Amino acid sequence: MKSTHPQIAFDPVDWQQLKLLANLSPAQRTLTMIQASEFVRAGLRGTMRRRFPMLSDAEINMKVLAHLTPLRGYSP
Known part of the structure; x- marks a missing residue:
């Protein structure tokens, strides 16, 4: 029987990374993760700012939040 689920393909492992x-401590790994997360949010915020220049910072932040997390009753 064929599976109806799409096949998931992962990127190859970056062994150097x-x-x-x-080699990092748990605290350093956590900080690295937080910095990467902030980098993504800043990129999304910049994209939203270019797409919606008329919106306030609070509205841009809500669009970023809606993009990253499903919110009931709010559509980006």
Whole structure:
């Protein structure tokens, strides 16, 4: 029987990155994750600012939040 689920393909493992992260302390790995997350949010915020220049900072932040998390009753 064929599966109706789409096949999921992962990117190849970046062994150099994995070794670098393995050498970090848990606190340093957490900080790295937080910095990467902020980088993504800043990029989304910039994209939203270009697409919707008339919106306030609070409205842009809500659009970013809606993009990253499903919110009931709010459509980006």
